[in-house]
Amino acid sequence: MFKQIQNYKSDPIEALFDRLAKDTDPAKIDLGIGVFRDESGKVPIMQAVRRAEQRLSERGLPKSYLSPLGNTAYCADIEKLTLGAEHPILRDARIVSAQTPGAGSALRAGAEFVNSLSPESTLWASQPIWGHQLEFFDKAGMDIRSYRYYDQQNAVFDFEGMLEDLKGMCRNDILLVHGCCHNPTGQDLNHQQWLQLADVVKKTGAIPFIDIAYQGFGEGIEEDVAGVRLFAECVPQMLLTVSSSKSFGIYRERAGLLSIIVSADDGTDIQSVRLKLRDTVRQLYFMAPDHGAAIVHEILSTPELERLWRQELDEIRHHIIEMRHLLRKALESANPGFDASFIERQHGMFSCLPITENEQQLLEHKYHIYMLPNARMNVAAMNSKQLDTLVQAFAFIRASRESAA
Ligand SMILES: Cc1ncc(COP(=O)(O)O)c(C=O)c1O
Structure with missing residues (x-):
């Protein structure tokens, strides 16, 4: 029965997680998986929990x-x-x-x-x-x-x-x-x-x-x-x-x-x-x-415990809002004329970069930045140390577009 399952094609999101797990670059940036990470890159366990x-x-x-x-x-x-x-x-x-x-x-x-x-x-x-x-x-x-x-x-x-x-x-x-x-x-x-x-x-x-x-x-x-x-x-x-x-x-x-x-x-x-x-x-x-x-x-x-949980969740949200603010500012100052205000206007874990699937692949191959194929980026997994690489990578995509035009 089971031999009929041949060359089974992986789901694109699962395939991304597999590539991410295999990437041995210590500076790889995981903005794919939907978890909150703190400034040190850890998925924290709440004190209330x-x-x-x-x-x-x-x-x-x-x-x-x-x-x-x-x-x-x-x-x-x-x-x-x-x-x-x-x-x-x-x-x-x-x-x-x-x-x-x-x-x-x-x-x-x-x-x-x-x-x-x-x-x-x-x-x-x-x-x-x-x-x-x-x-x-x-x-x-x-x-x-x-x-x-x-x-x-x-x-x-x-x-x-x-x-x-x-x-x-x-x-x-x-x-x-x-x-x-x-x-x-x-x-x-x-x-x-x-x-x-x-x-x-x-x-x-x-x-x-x-x-x-x-x-x-x-x-x-x-x-x-x-x-x-x-x-x-x-x-x-x-x-x-x-x-x-x-x-x-x-x-x-x-x-x-x-x-x-x-x-x-x-x-x-x-x-x-x-x-x-x-x-x-x-x-x-x-x-x-x-x-x-x-x-x-x-x-x-x-x-x-409820009070503690509410306080900890508030801290998580403030961190995400701060990351959104820093990312917007950094993207706009490195790319004059680019309006990144959507990053601050949007809420929660995700925003999608205005790039194509090929450009998203380029981010992965050249900069080891992982996000979903539709360029969904987990802003809540970012930390401020990663901002420079992200901004450089995005500027590279824009420059490649301009030179191809
Ligand atoms: C919109 C939405 N609904 C549901 C889920 C599933 O969450 P859970 O971990 O509770 O299954 C997710 C997880 O990413 C989600 O983004």
Whole structure:
């Protein structure tokens, strides 16, 4: 059976990670993998996480099975953290959630859930989008269409194009939107744009699927979810995924949330939705690991740990904002006439450089700078010592363009 798998072509993002791992240059710059690195280049473990782990280990974490819905205390915490404790959806108990092995699994389970109810629904995804995200919907059997979002070569948010494309959505189509710190562009919607988007959703009868993977990395822990909170009040039903990987720095522990928010007045039986969600998850991967979810619950249910976590996340965000500022200034001073203001305007981990795929390859071969093929750059992995190389490399690309023109 297995010999039919021959010359299997690696996924381009995985292939990049393989090349990066093989590169022995001590000065190589990894702006590919989506983790936060501090000024010394380390992926730090938050003190709040260390203390929570210590408390859990002293108490002794149970090891027996949980339900496929996972750690329900974690679910309640993340629902509140995302929507706000007083949100009408929580007050009216219009939400059912599962704790999943990260938001990746939540997206996959959400896609399965939707497709089993409505196989004719199309998924609408931004162009560009995090490449791996589409696989979750594709493998669930959904048709995928893209909507205009960001013009990379001109660094412009195409909100008009987005609205125009989304007017083509049909009832029960699924609209995938990143709640904050869009991956890969860092380009987010403002308050007014969220409202306009909610209008299109209501008019078309589409169902939003909001994915939040970077709460606290953009403008603030509360600010980053303001759009989602607003949206959730305006639209009748939606799906929500939340990742704890980045906000708590627990990438490999795998903790995330999948929520289904149901309409208040169409007769939905919420208990049946809960059971169907439980069964969907069980059929996909049986059950999630608990360690990451237990850490997050320990933090969010212990006031002193929550305070510490908020402070540490604020520090991470300030570091990212500072890196964005330094990069913009350095790029502009080395390349007179080049407007790098988009780097400061955008939020969170990523921005895309306005270069082609060939130029991105050149950065890798000549300067050992690694980023995704679409020139997605992890600004949150940069440190100030790398600025000179980055700026030199970018100036080289611009000079090569000019001499070729
Ligand atoms: C937008 C988005 N959603 C979901 C995920 C998946 O995160 P997790 O590690 O929780 O699976 C990522 C990870 O990079 C992401 O960027």
